[in-house]
Each structure stands twice: as C-alpha cells, then as structure tokens.
C-alpha cells in the first residue's frame with residue numbers, strides 16, 4: 001500500500017477524562033481527526049474546550065482514556081514508555097506559547113538539547129542541524145546568546161528552530177503567538193507558513209481566527225468535540241466563542 005496516502009495522524013472516538021479530587025472533567029468526548037502529510041491544520045475553540053489536551057495526546061505527552069490513535073499507521077496505545085519517548089523525540093516537534101527555552105543554556109545548546117537524546121547521532125551531525133535550523137529561522141547570529149538576551153519573538157523563533165532540528169514528521173504548536181505582540185505574532189505565523197510551503201506538516205492551536213486563516217484546514221473544537229471544519233461565518237463564530 002502507498003504509505004503516503006495514509007493519514008500521518010488518525011484519531012477515532014478519542015476521549016480524555018481527568019480525575020481530580022472528586023471531580024471528573026471530560027476534556028475530550030469523542031474526537032475524530034485525520035491529518036495527512038503536508039497538512040497545515042489550525043485548531044480553535046473557546047478556552048477549556050480541550051485543545052491543549054488533544055495536542056498533548058497527539059504529541060505523546062499524554063495518553064487518552066479511550067479511543068484509537070495511529071501515528072504513521074501504527075497504534076500508539078501499547079507502546080512502552082521508552083518507545084513513546086523515542087517516537088516523540090524523533091517524530092514530534094513542539095512549539096509552546098511560553099517558548100520553554102532553558103534559561104542557562106545558550107541558543108545553540110537549547111536547539112541541540114533534544115538531539116542529544118538521540119542515540120547514535122554524531123556530534124558533527126548535531127552541530128550541522130543546529131546551524132541549519134537556526135539559519136532557517138534567521139537566528140544563527142544569536143547562537144551564543146542566552147534566551148533572556150532575546151525578545152519574545154526571537155525566543156519563539158529559536159523554539160521553532162529547536163522543533164525543526166530533529167526533522168520531525170509533524171510540528172505541534174500550542175498558541176505559538178499567545179505571548180507575542182501582533183507584529184512578532186505575525187512574523188512567527190509567516191515563518192510557519194513558509195515551513196508549510198516547504199513541506200512541513202503542522203497542527204497549530206490558536207483562538208485567533210486571523211491566524212487560523214494561515215492554515216489550509218481549520219478545525220473547530222467545542223466541549224471536547226470537533227464540531228466543524230472550514231472557515232466559520234461571523235454568526236457561527238459568535239456561537240462558539
């Protein structure tokens with residue numbers, strides 16, 4: 001079978017229930033979603049509707065309560081802890097709202113860090129990937145700086161470089177512009193669009209419809225379910241926000 005015709009991500013009837021004290025929170029209540037290689041998907045929906053939970057499960061940072069999830073046509077439910085970590089490290093690139101750079105590592109060391117967990121990757125290969133991915137985001141000239149010496153927009157570009165350095169199958173971005181002013185936010189969106197044009201598969205959470213339009217698919221979540229796909233009319237937007 002032609003593997004490229006299979007979804008990269010295939011999610012069916014996915015649920016996630018959190019239990020805290022006596023309270024049961026149904027964060028996801030039956031999500032169906034397929035993401036093909038080369039897709040740029042924007043996920044939006046009101047606060048608390050389950051966007052981050054879904055992204056964490058897609059990125060193997062969390063496990064579902066029920067349902068099926070196949071990554072690269074392989075079920076991920078029964079993977080060992082070590083296999084999950086290895087697949088996460090090789091297949092997933094994360095970009096978070098708060099950048100999540102390590103303050104006492106330089107820009108280059110931050111980008112290199114996930115690569116050091118790859119057994120068998122020679123140091124020269126790591127250095128080359130660090131250089132290339134920082135050049136890709138226009139931050140190579142800040143290699144020896146520390147995160148605190150950079151603007152928020154620059155820090156997020158470094159975080160994008162860190163996500164790219166391992167050549168992942170998919171980039172997952174959770175509100176990547178949430179801590180940025182509109183100019184820097186636009187610049188990060190431009191960068192993601194360029195990466196997508198070059199072939200990257202991206203799944204991005206955003207609650208800003210202007211940013212969602214950068215994507216070629218818009219998925220809307222509400223109360224733990226995918227309720228619609230495509231651009232919503234202003235009336236529909238009012239109903240779900």
Ligand SMILES: Nc1ncnc2c1ncn2[C@@H]1O[C@H](COP(=O)(O)OP(=O)(O)O)[C@@H](O)[C@H]1O
Nearest residue numbers: 018020025027046047048049050051052053054
């Ligand atoms: N670790 C957790 N423990 C308990 N409840 C959680 C946890 N993470 C998320 N939730 C709850 O799950 C629901 C969905 O959260 P989340 O996925 O963060 O939503 P969103 O990203 O769309 O704002 C919310 O009601 C939230 O309070």
Ligand SMILES: [Mg+2]
Nearest residue numbers: 051052053174
């Ligand atoms: Mg969230």
